[in-house]
Amino acid sequence: MTTTYLARRQPGFALTRREKVTRWIAVILGFCLVAALVSAGILLYIRYPSALGKLDVVTTPPGAEIWLDGRRVGTSPCTIERVGFGLHTLRAAHAGFLLAEREILVESGEQPEAVSFVLQPIKADPPPARTSGSAPTERIAEFMQRAAEAFQRGDWVTPANDNALYYADAVLLIQPDNEPARAMRTRVQNALVRQAELAAGRGDLATAQSTYHLLLNRFPSDERSQAGITRIADLIDANRGQATRFLALAEAAFAAGRYLDPPHNNAYFYLSQVLAHERGHPQAQALRAEVRRRVQAQAEAWVEEGALEQAVGEYRRLARLFPEDRTLLYRAGQLERQRMADRSLAVSAVSVPAVRQTPGTRSETTGTLRFSATGLVFAAPRGAESLSLATEDIAGWRLLRNELAVTTTTGAVYRFTGRDLKHGVTLWQTLRRAPRPASPPSEQESSHTPTTNPNEFTRRQQPTPTPDGQTHRFPQ
Structure with a gap:
């Protein structure tokens, strides 16, 4: 008789094995998750x-x-x-x-x-004899005047250290209860709110967003700014995919030379929209920097032409649009001082100390170099070393640091050195470009004016290159 033993599997054994498999799967998944998090952290x-x-x-x-x-x-x-x-x-x-x-x-x-x-x-004013500790009224009046001028030209909160809010706060630092300064702060606040609302209404989300942030920074208790920031953020999130379209419009405007104008259809405007939708966009940031360089180059071209008022206005606009670049405002102030100096100049010529280097020799003569609309005159203590160059006989000039090289139509080169030559050359350019009233020459002038045929005049107008290959010629 054969006995058959049937081994019955215990149900507990199967259940334990299933738990082990599940546990190992959980361990593996956990390990993968930790590895992914570590990798992401390393990448970030x-x-x-x-x-x-x-x-x-x-x-x-x-x-x-x-x-x-x-x-x-x-x-x-x-x-x-x-x-x-x-x-x-x-x-x-x-x-x-x-x-x-x-x-x-x-x-x-x-x-x-x-x-x-x-x-x-x-700089406080000296107190009057009867009242001690009075406020520096002259200083306050100066700051309020500057605040009014800055507000009028649209410099409400930028550029730094030269805006309406800055001057109003400076007054309140001197006199905390000054009502005109408080009123100026309110005017600035209301102007910013209106600007942000108008920008949001026409779809300029970048300007609206930046203006609301300015409001929140300067007026932390303004509830309208926080509500506006939230509203603009929701609109930007709803239009997140528009950055690519704005970038294409910016590139087209840049290629067409529309850097800052016309309003709402220029490269800067479209790039601002891109950066509002995608902060830190590398291509938009690079193109934005190039816009600044192009406009700054145009402003410097106006400086070379003597159009200082246009150059100052352009630099001030750049300082408002690119507040992170402090050199723009410094350059605007520098040109403004130069413009005011030219305006206040009551004479039609200026003489500066200079040293003339005699051509062909190493000898030098100390004297003064006079710049005027009619030309250059070098005067030395001894009359024999003096030199007079009429404007029409000057073909080109080159100013390098403290050395001025002047080339005549005959090819002769005269060199002068001095620390104030740049000031003289600047005035010289201004005087040459200034319009002069047409008046008939006097008999004495007519008797000393040589006749010039058209061919000779044309020959004189041809510039002669200076030693470095660069020439400068004033328009006749």
Whole structure:
């Protein structure tokens, strides 16, 4: 008889094996998830070393209150941690000193951005004999006048240190209860709100967004700015796919030379829309920088032509559109001072100290070089070394640092050196371009004016290259 033993499988064994398989699957999936997170973290660390930046702020003198985007962050010297990338507004306020303001562009990098302020003291007027401790009325009047001028030309909150809000705050620092200064702050606030609302109404989301951010930075208690920022952010999210279209329009406008004009149909306008939809877009940022360079080159061309008023206006506009570039406002001020100096000049000529280098020899003669509309005159203590060059006999000139080389129509080259030659050449250009009233020459002038045939006049107008190959000739 054969006995058959049937082995019955225990149900508990099958259940344990299923649990083990499930457990191993969970372990593997968890390992994959951790590996993915670590890989993503490494990638983000490589591409973006830090999502926030730092600012090291120092002031002269120290002890000033530091404000970042309308929020007090400490007393100088101080380090501001966890500052987001992008454009921010820093202010330094110190008792007895003028308010200082600066636009700071925080970019990626491990090293903190160093910012320094040199505060200017308030020049208080001497108190009257009867009342002591009176406010510096002359200084307040000057600041209010500048605030009104800045508001009139549209410089409400930019450029830094030269806008209506800046001057109004400077007055309030001197006299906290000054009503005209408070009224100016309200005017600026209302103007910004209106600008943001108009921009949002016509679909210019970039201008609306930047204006609302300015409002929030300068007027933190303004509830309209926070509501506007939220509304514009929702509109940008709803139109996220428009960045590519705006970039194509920007490139077309740039190729056509429409850098800043006409309004709402230029490269800068379209690039602002791109950056509003996709902050940090590399192609848009590069093209935006090129727009600035092209417009700045045009402004410098106006400087060369003597159109200083146009150049100042263009530089001021650039300073408003590109507040991160501090050199633009500095250049505008430099040209404005030059323009005012030219306006206040009551004479039609200027003489500057110069040294004449005699052609063919190494000898030098010290004297003065006079620039006027009629030409150049070099006067030496001894009359034998003097030189007179009429404008029509000058074919070209070259100014390199402190040396001026003048080439005549006959090919002769005269060289002068001196520290003030640039000022003389600038005036010389202005006088040559200034229109002169047509008047019949006097008998004495007619008797001394040589006759010139048309062929000889044409020959004189041909420029002769200077030694470096560059020539400058004034229009006749």
